[in-house]
Amino acid sequence: xxxxxxxxxxxxxxxxxxxxxxxxxxxxxxxxxxxxxxxxxxxxxxxxxxxxxxxxxxxxxxxxxxxxxxxxxxxxxxxxxxxxxxxxxxxxxxxxxxxxxxxxxxxxxxxxxxxxxxxxxxxxxxxxxxxxxxxxxxxxxxxxxxxxxxxxxxxxxxxxxxxxxxxxxxxxxxxxxxxxxxxxxxxxxxxxxxxxxxxxxxxxxxxxxxxxxxxxxxxxxxxxxxxxxxxxxxxxxxxxxxxxxxxxxxxxxxxxxxxxxxxxxxxxxxxxxxxxxxxxxxxxxxxxxxxxxxxxxxxxxxxxxxxxxxxxxxxxxxxxxxxxxxxxxxxxxxxxxxxxxxxxxxxxxxxxxxxxxxxxxxxxxxxxxxxxxxxxxxxxxxxxxxxxxxxxxxxxxxxxxxxxxxxxxxxxxxxxxxxxxxxxx
Numbered sequence: 001x002x003x004x005x006x007x008x009x010x011x012x013x014x015x016x017x018x019x020x021x022x023x024x025x026x027x028x029x030x031x032x033x034x035x036x037x038x039x040x041x042x043x044x045x046x047x048x049x050x051x052x053x054x055x056x057x058x059x060x061x062x063x064x065x066x067x068x069x070x071x072x073x074x075x076x077x078x079x080x081x082x083x084x085x086x087x088x089x090x091x092x093x094x095x096x097x098x099x100x101x102x103x104x105x106x107x108x109x110x111x112x113x114x115x116x117x118x119x120x121x122x123x124x125x126x127x128x129x130x131x132x133x134x135x136x137x138x139x140x141x142x143x144x145x146x147x148x149x150x151x152x153x154x155x156x157x158x159x160x161x162x163x164x165x166x167x168x169x170x171x172x173x174x175x176x177x178x179x180x181x182x183x184x185x186x187x188x189x190x191x192x193x194x195x196x197x198x199x200x201x202x203x204x205x206x207x208x209x210x211x212x213x214x215x216x217x218x219x220x221x222x223x224x225x226x227x228x229x230x231x232x233x234x235x236x237x238x239x240x241x242x243x244x245x246x247x248x249x250x251x252x253x254x255x256x257x258x259x260x261x262x263x264x265x266x267x268x269x270x271x272x273x274x275x276x277x278x279x280x281x282x283x284x285x286x287x288x289x290x291x292x293x294x295x296x297x298x299x300x301x302x303x304x305x306x307x308x309x310x311x312x313x314x315x316x317x318x319x320x321x322x323x324x325x326x327x328x329x330x331x332x333x334x335x336x337x338x339x340x341x342x343x344x345x346x347x348x349x350x351x352x353x354x355x356x357x358x359x360x361x362x363x364x365x366x367x368x369x370x371x372x373x374x375x376x377x378x379x380x381x382x383x384x385x386x387x388x389x390x391x392x393x394x395x396x397x398x399x400x401x402x403x404x405x406x407x408x409x410x411x412x413x414x415x416x417x418x419x420x421x422x423x424x425x
Contacts, residue, residue: 011048150196200234300349
């Protein structure tokens with residue numbers, strides 16, 4: 001009789017990579033992936049804990065799994081599991097096994113141990129983990145493949161629980177990363193995305209820097225690469241000059257701004273000021289040829305007045321930003337901001353996010369308009385079985401849809417004039 005597991009992953013790209021590692025590990029040991037909880041023996045929830053909503057979503061999914069299948073074994077792993085002791089009101093009654101972030105990378109062994117010994121919780125001290133746990137996805141199915149180059153974070157932003165969920169920064173070795181890239185190239189992969197919790201801290205424990213890794217990646221046969229989210233001070237003149245000269249780097253930046261008001265940045269314990277961020281964004285726009293410039297912004301941080309928010313909004317409005325990922329501040333137990341005075345009402349936060357989303361729509365339309373007749377290299381991705389159209393993506397992160405009668409263009413590169421397309425996305 002086949003044993004079946006169902007897995008659900010919440011949150012970031014790092015979690016998505018780890019989901020694939022879990023799936024491969026389970027299938028290699030004889031488990032079959034189910035399509036839903038009712039048909040599964042085990043439900044694995046690979047959780048996020050970046051906001052309180054993430055925790056609520058985890059609790060809801062675990063309860064729902066037991067309602068649909070009372071005999072199912074619920075396994076909670078990921079960031080919510082790692083920080084479970086900080087969540088005073090999190091009900092664990094419907095959880096059979098809790099695994100920390102480091103433990104989940106060996107999930108089959110812990111499941112086997114659960115069946116033999118009925119162990120309920122295996123969550124180690126994440127701050128005692130000082131080496132990168134190098135588990136890889138052996139058979140990636142994506143067109144653009146993410147490679148986890150780093151884990152953890154050494155910063156202590158006042159709103160962020162993630163260091164307590166992921167630990168201090170640990171770096172994957174150059175050798176491991178290059179061997180993965182070589183293997184992917186042999187599979188025919190054209191593009192990789194370098195990801196992690198804080199990739200700008202890659203190599204910090206070895207007196208190296210991200211630019212040292214990129215120098216080695218430039219020597220490989222991979223056609224294109226992208227970088228995950230970066231902090232303002234991680235894009236210095238040397239890095240910008242290096243990326244400008246690269247023939248492989250995709251001019252796609254996602255900047256962890258969070259605010260463009262000095263008072264709020266100080267309260268967040270960010271180590272830069274608004275003017276530094278403004279200067280950097282303008283410099284990137286002038287240095288690269290129509291780069292994609294995305295950013296994260298938190299709305300309604302404690303003690304953020306209307307005037308403070310307006311400063312952030314006005315600064316964003318003046319910048320050549322391509323996309324704004326805006327989200328309301330979420331109070332997290334265990335963080336410094338949780339006990340700050342002048343917490344902002346939810347309705348105010350919602351209103352500010354709405355304004356930022358409207359600004360995002362405007363900025364993204366302006367970005368697409370500037371790119372309308374440019375010649376760009378496309379990477380073909382999925383083909384829709386309904387329309388027959390391929391989705392494809394430019395180096396500067398513009399999506400297009402192409403109808404092509406040829407059988408299989410997936411994972412191929414083609415240079416086109418974007419003026420051929422009625423709509424850009």
